[in-house]
Amino acid sequence: MGNNETYELQAKLFRGFSDDSRLAILEALREGPLAVGRIVEVTGLSQSNTSNHLRCLSACGLVEAEQRGRFVYYRLSDARIETMLRLADEVLADLGRRIFECANYRSSSEVDAACVTEQAQKKRRSRL
Amino acid sequence: MGNNETYELQAKLFRGFSDDSRLAILEALREGPLAVGRIVEVTGLSQSNTSNHLRCLSACGLVEAEQRGRFVYYRLSDARIETMLRLADEVLADLGRRIFECANYRSSSEVDAACVTEQAQKKRRSRL
């Protein structure tokens, strides 16, 4: 345990979950299999964007596809996918808004306004 | 449940887990709190890189810091962080190598060699 390849694998798994659009798709699939067109309706994503994300989720093993006529039905591939989503919900319930204000994944202008240290802000201000 | 803001929050949480280096750090912290210098040793990451990732993990609520003299000790902030890591391990045990070969998060040259559909490869070949 703990070798680099394991971390790569894990990182790829988590990356499947680390996007708004994919989470919306996964959420839609929690209630059961859906055809792509229905996923497009439910999520509001474009058709090609949806298809791209589905390919990603599928390649990463989070969902499975089944073709029926012209339709392709997707479903969660494993019950533990749901477990992970639920667990994330629980953790978030505790962490609350902290994450939403996380500076590291926002534009630099937002960073200034968010959670950069006071020192850095002071310095930044004095440079202007 | 299921609104856009929730997905944003979840995505940010998962992004904390979605990087090799951060997973290595989290793994190192599973056994207990460590000072930054020790994390640098254990993971082999550079000092500034480690510090940047720690800031991200901290801002996202996955780890907590405690200063003692010149040293700063980091630890996992919540037992469920470990649970998520373990769950990911379990899922991976089933998915096996599928994820490692996922095309969507590799360079395009690797994609060609990895899991692009046969059709696309055929087309691509015929174009050369």
Place this chain on the structure above:
DNA sequence: TCATCATATCATCATTCAATGATACGATGA
């Protein structure tokens, strides 16, 4: 006070990624 140690910050650069729009594919029924 000063030198040193541990850590944090930040600008820069190369890479990765998501969204889009156009187009291709494949199954169906007329």
Place this chain on the structure above:
DNA sequence: TCATCGTATCATTGAATGATGATATGATGA
């Protein structure tokens, strides 16, 4: 066979991200 529908592919583009190296900060003890 042909038109149509549902889905997949792919090139392009702008934005986000991770690694690096240099430098700053802040605590400590001489």
